[in-house]
Amino acid sequence: MLIKKQYDVVVIGSGPGGLAAAIEAKKGGADDVLVIERDVELGGILLQCIHNGFGLQTFKEDLPGPEYAQRYINEARTLGITFLMDTMVMDVTSQRKLYLTSQDFGYIEVDAHAIVLAMGCRERTRAQVRLPGYRPNGVFTAGTAQRWVNVEGYMPGNNFVVLGSGDIGMIMARRLTFEGAHVERVLEIQSYLSGLSRNYVQCLDDWGIPLQLQHTVKRILGKNRVEAIEAVAVDDKWNFIPGSEEIIPCDTLLLSVGLIPENELSKKAGVLLDPVTGGPFVDEHFQTNVPGIFAAGNVVHVYDLVDWVSLAGAEAGRSAAEFALAEKERSARYIPLVPGKNVRYIVPHKLDKKALEKGDISLQMRVTKPIEEDVWMEVHGEENSIVRRSERYVRPGEMVTIVLKPKMAAEVEKAGRLTVDIYPKSEA
């Protein structure tokens, strides 16, 4: 596959945000749309969310995650969007240059007229940092376990305790039970459920998995592998209540303690982040503070329903296409100014053809050698002459100026480049 040097819209991430953005960008008139995905296939995190609950708004159906993604993947493929999988974006600049790396094509640069950031989020892990005890194997985020269980086909444990009543933790509690594991307890430090109540009913209550609110993990036991955790009750300020400790034997502790928008690339591009959301500051079109860089989905803030992510992605994609087309149109208006006979250099180096309609443009130049006789100074396109003026002499020490006037705009419009020649009249 030939990778172009320039794309109209580049989308980073092929989860629900990215796919929706790419589709709308393409429909919005962007010809070259590229989606970059670090995993080996499209779909993002939805591929491992095999449970139902997706698409109630978008498709009026209750779909599992992979099928929701499949609908968008199918549409994106029919539209002729370009996909790069197993590819990592290493860097993005505020000039919208991207550095990509993959096993297939190595390390390359791609330019974009507009970019949509759709990297989603990562799971919070710091909960375990301030836990006393050893650092045995068997402490995983719920998402890592989900990937092993649902995609790669491995069980990373037999007896689980889940810390955090976030949706991912509750969903995994049920999933693990379905695959023959034992989930002993779900602990939640707050006094309220962290995720949706429907998940409490269908994942914990249905399966008799006890939920303990205002509880947390005080200690992890086990040196090489988790052997048990010490649970403890907490007060409203999260202080341990002495005497409430309970040792719960298990071999795995799953962490479901929050999601953080993944904005390392955004920062590299100069995108400003809101410390409250953890995501970029955006306007109603999801454009960040960097012109031409948009963001959509969980990378902006953590959503509750994927349907809203797709809507946001669509808006960002539409706006990105609009921006890209305006950018292309603007840069297409520029033509180079080329030094011709006896001209050493010309400033400006390029001009916006449309700008000439609004006023004069001065071309300043210097000659390569003195010509001490009458000269013609001519500005011409490939096949037409724009203006010709005479001078009595030209010298390298004296700057030469030729002024282009609005009345010349029609002729300039026909040219792909303008060349300036200065030569003696005697040679004409």
Next chain:
Amino acid sequence: MEEKNFICTACPMGCKLIVRMEGDEVVKILGHRCRKGETYGRQEAIAPQRMLASTVKVPNGFHPLLPVYTKGSIPKQRISEVLEKIRAVEVTAPIKAEDVIIPNVIGTGVDVIASRDMPAKN
């Protein structure tokens, strides 16, 4: 007279429902704030239903497991049976999303279908 308590899952509000039964008949539903809640309470009390999602083995697939789900809800009481049926299945790639993997699983009238395309391992 029996009283059953549920958290409604018809919408994210999660109203606490109380359903009073006389034998197999629903006598009164309390705590709902909309029609959907009333329906949910009645169903949940008489014959609770659930959507089910799991995975089946696909040894020649791009991934070793294919995610599948019930196209419609099945009786909650029979989830274990359905899971056992699903566990016994092995499919062959390529698979397309919504391909029927187990038609009319355990006579519920509900098909178990594929959640995604699964190409073969190349």
Next chain:
Amino acid sequence: MQEKYDYIVIGGGVVGAMIARWLSRYEGKLLLIEKEADIGMGCSSANTAIVHAGYDPLPGSLKALMNVRANPMWDQLAGELNFPFERRGDYVVAIGEEELPLIHKLMDQGIKNGVPGMMMLDAGEMRSRERDINPETSGALWATTGGICDPFQVTVAAAENAVINGATVLLNTKFEDFIWEGSRVIGVKTNRGDFFARWVINSAGIYSDAVMHKAGVRPEFIIKPRKGEYFIFDRAEVQIHNVLFPVPSSRGKGILVTGTLHENTIVGPNGNVIDDKEDTSMTKEGMDELLDGAKKLIPSLNLRHSIANFVGLRPMGNGPCYTPGINYNNDYVIEVPSSVQGFVNLGGIESPGLTSAPAIAEMVVDLMKDAGEEFVAKKDWDPIRPGRPRFAHMTHQERKLLCDMDPRYGRVICRCENVTEGEIVAEIHSPVPALTYDAIKRRTWLGTGRCQGGFDMTRVVAILARELGVSPFEISKRGESSEYLFRTTKDLEVSDVN
């Protein structure tokens, strides 16, 4: 795997690896045995990473001698072995007027030890060096010869250089007893069989006392583990570049706040003596101690920004100092005991052990020469251990060239620390191979970033299984009993609905 060697080194920590490196210079078959699943898993990879200037050890002690002799060796060593090393200088920061005399005393001690390049800074000067330093600083001792390294890289590099020069390293091989011929040690018994040698060197770290007792040497020598707990901070939130010591106390050099060569800031260690040589657990009390210690130097430091913790057990021994007039009982034991032939004995190599390692290795060779060993230098000895490419530290152009050379460097596995599949594969097949997740983590710094392995973990397990040709169920975090995966998803029956 042959059984007969000339030299056997017990223990693959930084000291054992360095001794192996020094011995590999000479003709003779060399074996290094290490009981864990990787080299350097003891306190060699769980320390403050400082190459000390040498003002701290007691003048006249073997610790002081080794420290000051070793410090200048590090530049050449880093160049030959290609590990990260920088001379950033140490600051010993006095807080409050009452601590000033203590740092003056430290400087005097440094002068006695022969430490060059030390200087006193006043409060204003110290504040200008470290913007966030405790405003109540009254000044500092600045020792310009202090440095920082990546201690695990040092250990691996030394061991790899030994292997490059013909040595054998056996992991998961645990010393059990000596094999004797009269009063001569002629080999060792291990859990993987018997190995014979003309010389056996004890550098078993925290268990060096148990090993020497098996030789009947120094029955009164006891190692007590001194637990050092540490926090690592998110480099995006906390950026301390300098190496900051507090004024030392009887419990040790104190709780440092220091930059590292991975650009993280670390705080630690505390120094509580414990009984259990296997207790590397982090304690609540320890965390509180670390916070207090850190705040003494950098009051604005917030534990909220910590992303990891680790614990190292330093082997504190009760070796006597033999310098006349010095009454000191925590000195290094480095000797060829008179009661046993064919045995070099080391014990109690705690701080400044990392710093001293090259000088200790040199001393071991000298002691063996004095005891009659006739070393013949290898004609083809290669002092260089080549470094391996680190994608994360390369420019765009360098990365492009690397990918063109080997496409596996184009596949990023750890997104937060930019570690590629090419690098992981290289470590698995390196002279001292990485066989576990933690082994790869120590070598590449993968999994230490924002997501703490969230993205890379499942992928690294798959790569390890593939490259080692084993089932994924055998892949572990740190050796036996720490495997990741228990079974495949479809094995067991489902439990009933409630």
